[in-house]
Amino acid sequence: MKYASIANRLDTAAAYAWAIHDKARKRQLNGEDIILLSVGDPDFETPQAITQAAIDSLKAGRTHYGFFAGEPALRQAIADRHAEFTGQIVSVDQVVICPGAQNALYAVALCLVEPGDEVLVPEPRYVTYESVVDAAGATRIDVPLDVDRGFHLDPAKLEAAVTDRTRMILLNTPHNPTGMVMTREELDGVAQVALRHDLWVVCDEVYADLTFDVPHTSVCSLPQIADRSVSLGSLSKSHAMQGWRIGWVIAPPDLAQHLVNLVKPMHYGLSPFLQDAAVVALTEQHPETEAMHREYRERRDLVCSRINAMPGLACSWPEGSMFLLVDVRGTGLDGENFAWGLLDHGGVSLLPGTGFGASVTGHVRFSLTMPIAVLADACDRIERYARSLESLSASA
Numbered sequence: 001m002k003y004a005s006i007a008n009r010l011d012t013a014a015a016y017a018w019a020i021h022d023k024a025r026k027r028q029l030n031g032e033d034i035i036l037l038s039v040g041d042p043d044f045e046t047p048q049a050i051t052q053a054a055i056d057s058l059k060a061g062r063t064h065y066g067f068f069a070g071e072p073a074l075r076q077a078i079a080d081r082h083a084e085f086t087g088q089i090v091s092v093d094q095v096v097i098c099p100g101a102q103n104a105l106y107a108v109a110l111c112l113v114e115p116g117d118e119v120l121v122p123e124p125r126y127v128t129y130e131s132v133v134d135a136a137g138a139t140r141i142d143v144p145l146d147v148d149r150g151f152h153l154d155p156a157k158l159e160a161a162v163t164d165r166t167r168m169i170l171l172n173t174p175h176n177p178t179g180m181v182m183t184r185e186e187l188d189g190v191a192q193v194a195l196r197h198d199l200w201v202v203c204d205e206v207y208a209d210l211t212f213d214v215p216h217t218s219v220c221s222l223p224q225i226a227d228r229s230v231s232l233g234s235l236s237k238s239h240a241m242q243g244w245r246i247g248w249v250i251a252p253p254d255l256a257q258h259l260v261n262l263v264k265p266m267h268y269g270l271s272p273f274l275q276d277a278a279v280v281a282l283t284e285q286h287p288e289t290e291a292m293h294r295e296y297r298e299r300r301d302l303v304c305s306r307i308n309a310m311p312g313l314a315c316s317w318p319e320g321s322m323f324l325l326v327d328v329r330g331t332g333l334d335g336e337n338f339a340w341g342l343l344d345h346g347g348v349s350l351l352p353g354t355g356f357g358a359s360v361t362g363h364v365r366f367s368l369t370m371p372i373a374v375l376a377d378a379c380d381r382i383e384r385y386a387r388s389l390e391s392l393s394a395s396a
């Protein structure tokens with residue numbers, strides 16, 4: 001049978017980046033003692049008040065079709081929060097609700113780029129970006145992040161990659177997989193490039209609430225690019241609501257209208273009772289989210305100090321997000337072989353760097369998505385594995 005070209009374009013290595021995770025999960029289901037740290041699925045429960053709000057709304061019969069662009073109360077709550085954090089006043093019409101930031105990005109890409117266009121993406125990059133750009137039929141151009149500067153972006157490198165086909169810059173801060181958080185100066189540099197070359201700046205900000213020692217700066221806090229900046233957010237990470245699939249786009253008015261036209265045939269609007277609960281998430285204080293934040297910091301501190309004391313392993317301290325990228329080249333293995341060996345010999349599943357880009361094939365990504373005691377156990381196992389590799393190479 002014949003398939004549309006999009007099906008072939010999506011059948012790439014990126015589609016199989018989570019192969020180790022799928023395998024590890026099956027082994028765990030079969031009773032093996034495996035610690036899964038290969039996916040960004042937080043272990044925390046959604047705060048109780050939010051879950052209760054969904055139940056109440058469900059019982060109140062909020063089970064009909066909602067507005068295509070999202071419920072007005074939720075769009076307003078997002079616009080208010082956006083104004084509070086970025087200083088940018090946006091109207092409700094500039095907010096479009098999508099099932100997660102992932103779908104939001106997909107919808108934005110379809111509205112902004114097409115075959116013949118180029119999209120600049122700092123690399124390493126989140127695994128799905130490759131498929132998103134491929135799906136739109138555009139060409140992804142990787143722009144290397146500076147490994148030696150904690151994976152920060154040099155806007156001059158971005159500019160060097162611009163051609164007359166470039167249409168869009170796709171940023172992600174705080175960054176998955178490196179934990180880098182872009183500075184205001186770096187974003188200003190990106191804004192200058194975008195203005196000079198008439199480009200869109202789309203920024204995936206799903207980890208906006210999760211920084212440790214530095215502030216998050218939204219791309220929308222740069223007034224000079226207000227007509228060309230797009231922010232993507234969600235409740236998945238900030239409120240441990242991954243499975244609820246509540247995300248959004250904040251965009252200039254014309255793009256927001258195009259997005260509404262697109263989401264009609266794409267997903268037809270999200271469940272009103274989930275969106276009612278999302279309003280509670282955004283408009284009320286939840287002590288659980290503060291506790292979560294504190295815990296992520298403790299987890300980061302424990303894992304980074306342990307990893308950096310292990311033979312052959314090194315990592316830089318993430319400034320945000322819930323991940324760290326571990327350089328395993330000192331063990332003599334690349335990320336792929338290290339990760340599979342660790343799964344077989346240590347029962348810990350980490351994600352090989354391959355899916356994030358060519359510059360980090362010597363790395364593995366560690367997710368801080370388990371309680372401290374489990375992470376400590378995982379570190380013990382990783383250390384034993386790293387020592388076994390050390391003694392192997394000593395005896396070779």
Ligand SMILES: Cc1ncc(COP(=O)(O)O)c(C=O)c1O
Pocket residue numbers: 040099100101102103126172176204206233234235236242246247
């Ligand atoms: C950088 C990044 N963007 C988007 C997503 C997807 O987020 P959502 O659950 O809001 O679709 C993830 C999930 O891990 C992510 O790490």
